[in-house]
Amino acid sequence: MSLQQTMRALGDPARREILTLLKEKSLSAGEIAEHFPFSAAAVSKHLSILKEADLIRDTRQGKYIYYELNASVLEEILMWISDLKGANHEKVE
Amino acid sequence: MSLQQTMRALGDPARREILTLLKEKSLSAGEIAEHFPFSAAAVSKHLSILKEADLIRDTRQGKYIYYELNASVLEEILMWISDLKGANHEKVE
DNA sequence: TAGATATTTAACCAAAAAGTTAAATGTTGT
């Protein structure tokens, strides 16, 4: 929820990679885990950190839990960074 | 230099705070350290991490070393995030 | 209900991060 959580979540390369994967389409935990050289448990932990930061949402479908990107949270970071850059960030209508 | 370094540097709240301070104006290491509850050495380490990420630049002026924000690096992150959001990030002329 | 599969949670471990104090370095002014 907080900028802190979001930034922390984005600090890890594996988690950024997960977000990039999810940009294309929603994937189950297992499908995501396949992309990485470490255990499903490790990936599961990454997923829970991303979920706490509200960067992803999960929905169970039977045996599988599908994850999808929640890009809306990125707005806050975008603003923080834009602000640092001294941009005048008006709302784009 | 890498996105990884930049993201990692931004992952720490103290370092983000430093950048925010430097947004206003350049400050010496000592002035920056005054804003934090921990030692000057700890702040110095944060500064070196930010410097490695090229997020700040330093220039010595006599006894003092002044730090200034280098916002240009933020462009890369901004693009990464915009991309995740699915934005069509054209250059703004 | 039992067994197979998907995923998470728990307990644990090693490596990295972030802090400390003390010593080293660079600069100024006398």
Next chain:
DNA sequence: ACAACATTTAACTTTTTGGTTAAATATCTA
């Protein structure tokens, strides 16, 4: 050259992070 000051670097400690394997939980199907 020396003392005072600003800052960094070194050595060390504690906490956090990111991984492991094994056990727990949830769902499906025979």
